[in-house]
Amino acid sequence: MAEREGVLRWLRNLLCGILIGAGAILPGVSGGVLAVVFDIYRPFMELLTRPRTALPKYWRWFLPLGLGWCVGFLGFAKGIAAAFLLSDAVTVWLFIGLIVGTVPSLFREAGKEGRNVFSWVSLAVCALAVFAGLFYVSRVVHVTVEPNFWWYNFCGVLWGMSVVIPGMTSSSVMMALGLYQPMLEGLANLDFLVLAASLPGMALAVLLLARLVTWFFRRHYSAAFHGILGFVLASTLVIIPADYTGWAEIALSVLCCGGGFLLAFFLARLEKNE
Numbered sequence: 001m002a003e004r005e006g007v008l009r010w011l012r013n014l015l016c017g018i019l020i021g022a023g024a025i026l027p028g029v030s031g032g033v034l035a036v037v038f039d040i041y042r043p044f045m046e047l048l049t050r051p052r053t054a055l056p057k058y059w060r061w062f063l064p065l066g067l068g069w070c071v072g073f074l075g076f077a078k079g080i081a082a083a084f085l086l087s088d089a090v091t092v093w094l095f096i097g098l099i100v101g102t103v104p105s106l107f108r109e110a111g112k113e114g115r116n117v118f119s120w121v122s123l124a125v126c127a128l129a130v131f132a133g134l135f136y137v138s139r140v141v142h143v144t145v146e147p148n149f150w151w152y153n154f155c156g157v158l159w160g161m162s163v164v165i166p167g168m169t170s171s172s173v174m175m176a177l178g179l180y181q182p183m184l185e186g187l188a189n190l191d192f193l194v195l196a197a198s199l200p201g202m203a204l205a206v207l208l209l210a211r212l213v214t215w216f217f218r219r220h221y222s223a224a225f226h227g228i229l230g231f232v233l234a235s236t237l238v239i240i241p242a243d244y245t246g247w248a249e250i251a252l253s254v255l256c257c258g259g260g261f262l263l264a265f266f267l268a269r270l271e272k273n274e
Contacts, residue, residue, distance in 0.1 A: 010064050017068020022076040024159050031163055048210035077187035089241040093253035097260025099236050110225035119226040126230030134238040147182040149197045155183050156198030160205025164213050
């Protein structure tokens with residue numbers, strides 16, 4: 001029985017790693033938020049800030065999580081690129097379902113240390129600011145940039161920020177700037193320029209921000225997590241598709257949204273049971 005539970009826990013951590021890695025590149029999904037929902041965020045941040053004490057405690061977790069993250073980050077890029085070619089709307093609704101499925105767990109996490117007026121103000125301000133900024137950039141001015149080494153490095157920094165700052169929607173920002181599709185194609189084809197520019201930027205952002213983010217969450221936990229919730233809700237609203245090819249695509253979008261919600265909700269419940 002103990003061996004079976006160990007195998008199931010290893011597979012569960014592998015699947016969580018895959019989803020967290022995929023969350024770094026899925027539009028509107030934050031890998032950091034998924035890490036919070038699956039109760040992996042705190043051990044990960046402890047590893048970055050106090051590796052000597054964290055590694056002996058959590059090393060069994062990090063092997064399946066790290067392997068899953070690589071599979072999700074690089075492997076999903078190819079699948080997502082193919083899915084977008086088939087239907088943008090259906091693919092985005094799948095992502096939306098996954099996000100919405102994490103919201104109940106994220107709301108419970110935000111209120112773990114209580115809620116006050118600053119918590120709700122943080123939620124409202126972050127939601128309004130993110131929604132206004134992303135909506136203006138993506139739907140009003142339609143800002144796009146020419147992809148190059150430095151912009152790919154910038155994308156890596158955004159990915160790193162989304163790892164250590166739950167709710168940071170890096171892919172949504174890249175979509176707004178017109179960088180998401182070329183980055184996705186570069187990862188799917190293992191393009192050397194994209195990998196050489198983005199991965200160091202990601203690692204640098206994670207290492208530089210880990211201690212600052214840990215301090216902020218320790219001092220202002222409730223306000224910080226309610227701000228994250230505002231980020232998640234606002235970024236989800238911005239990416240809701242407006243154009244469909246017909247009723248068949250709408251029906252398939254509903255099914256995929258429901259499937260994404262159930263997957264995220266099931267994983268959150270599994271963590272709660274453990």
